[in-house]
Amino acid sequence: MKVLKFGGTSVGSAQRMKEVAKLITDGEKKIVVLSAMSGTTNTLVEISDYLYKKNPEGANEMINKLEAKYKKHIDELFATAEYKQKGLEVIKSHFDYIRSYTKDLFTLFEEKVVLAQGELISTALVNFYLQECGVKSVMLPALEYMRTDKNAEPDPVYIKDKLLAQLDLYPEAEIYITQGFICRNAYGEIDNLQRGGSDYTASLIGAAVNASEIQIWTDIDGMHNNDPRVVDKTSPVRQLHFEEAAELAYFGAKILHPTCIQPAKYANIPVRLLNTLDPTAPGTLICNETEKEKIKAVAAKDDITAIKIKSSRMLLAHGFLRKVFEIFESYQTPIDMICTSEVGVSVSVDNTKHLNEILDDLKKYGTVTVDKDMCIICVVGDLDWENVGFEAKALDAMRNIPVRMISFGGSNYNISFLIRECDKKIALQSLSDLLFNDK
């Protein structure tokens, strides 16, 4: 069985919902994960914000506006009076429920309940629409099987158990519709898998039912080999290893939630990124295979700060690096890149909340230099150290650019450069020209 996930814009209007319905009704049994209609979760966050600030009028105004928008969707989505009525009842019950939270104390707990309404509504509407079209569609309530444990991590054993039990209730169904993003926590309270978490839901479900494939449907033709906003002539990457995809997701290729990948990777279930606006395009396949001797893509991450600690006296003394790392740890600041030499160590960070304290502490151990407004350029592909010539080729693209750090050998899939943010465009273009466009 396949698991298909559609994001907020893919179900962002009645028309788009109808297109999704067309895409998923091919007679094959499948689980369909939906996000809230685009903009809804953001609006629910704003409503919560008003309620935190004890401004029920502000909240009510937004609730009414959102409800009016949904009423219009209902009118456009359903053809028959019977289903228009069902749709209106869904809207009314969820919005009345949200309104009931404007009267009392509002805490994190209530916020999570409010945020959950977006997915509950979108799935109910699509499920009814499919039924109106005569499709055997049933609802799998995520709150019955999606659960996190005491560490707020998904609980795969519970999820599998409960999900399989839910599926067993409807052996005849063709389509199982379910909510992305929402779950219950270890205490049974309504919770969520963090913003953008619907991809994660799809991946967890895929692993639980041992799906043949997980499809993530968005509005772009898969992952591109470079940032189309910065570089001319990028093209979609057809295949990626899970680890290549994870590196790219982390370094700003925004189309896949980084944690989403893990359950699918461990269960060895291929993930395909597809485009609702061009459904027959091949998209990007992510699986546990590497295309040998191929550089796949580059990505960049801005707002990076480089810190160099130079200490001829201490560096090679054992314990020096530990002391340096402990300082970052004590300020909960993750390090991205690291380069060492005999007399110093350079690291890069993107979280500068405690930069001044960190610098103060580091000065006990050496001379400290800081470079701000830097950017990590990450080149991803089969970069196994035994392959010859690939590092040289990537480096060649940096020929006219000052490079602050180079990191290679940390994984088999990546070489990273730290450069100035103002050189990013030239660097990315030069990499595209040399690696992908044979210039």
Ligand code: ASP
């Ligand atoms: N609706 C949620 C959000 O906007 C989850 C998702 O779309 O993945 O963050």
Ligand code: MG
């Ligand atoms: Mg998303």
